[in-house]
Amino acid sequence: MYLHLGNNISVYDKNIIAIMDIENASTSKITKEYLSQVGRSKQVIYCSYDMPKSFIVTLDDDLTERVYISSLASRTLIKRLKNVQCTMYNVQ
Numbered sequence: 001m002y003l004h005l006g007n008n009i010s011v012y013d014k015n016i017i018a019i020m021d022i023e024n025a026s027t028s029k030i031t032k033e034y035l036s037q038v039g040r041s042k043q044v045i046y047c048s049y050d051m052p053k054s055f056i057v058t059l060d061d062d063l064t065e066r067v068y069i070s071s072l073a074s075r076t077l078i079k080r081l082k083n084v085q086c087t088m089y090n091v092q
Contacts (some may be wrong), residue, residue, distance in 0.1 A: 003081050004048040005056060005070045013081060015058040021074040022052050038067045047071065 002010040015067075025031045035055070038044055043066050051073035058066050070077065 003077065005068050005077065006072050009045065009047045009068065010054065011058050011068065015060055016056060016081070019074050019077050019081070020055050020057070020058040022055050022069070025055070035067070038065070043067055044069060050076050 003013050004010045020031075026035065034066050035044075043064075045066060046069045048069075048071040052069045052071060054070050054072060054074040054077060056068040056070060056077065058068065060066070088092065
């Protein structure tokens with residue numbers, strides 16, 4: 001199944017490594033360095049030009065790492081992901 005990140009961009013749910021709140025996570029020096037590094041290596045995809053609220057780290061089948069910057073809150077994305085998984089396995 002796919003998780004919609006905003007602005008017609010979706011990712012395969014099995015490829016998601018992390019969904020992070022950008023405001024809380026970017027206070028860490030390590031996270032700032034990580035986001036700078038992936039930005040320099042052009043692995044960042046912006047889902048919207050609105051104020052970013054979360055970033056999603058994915059790893060494709062060919063081991064390509066990508067970071068998606070989304071204007072959707074991390075809680076919203078996590079709820080969507082849980083709904084997708086519950087629907088997939090018929091869990092209520």
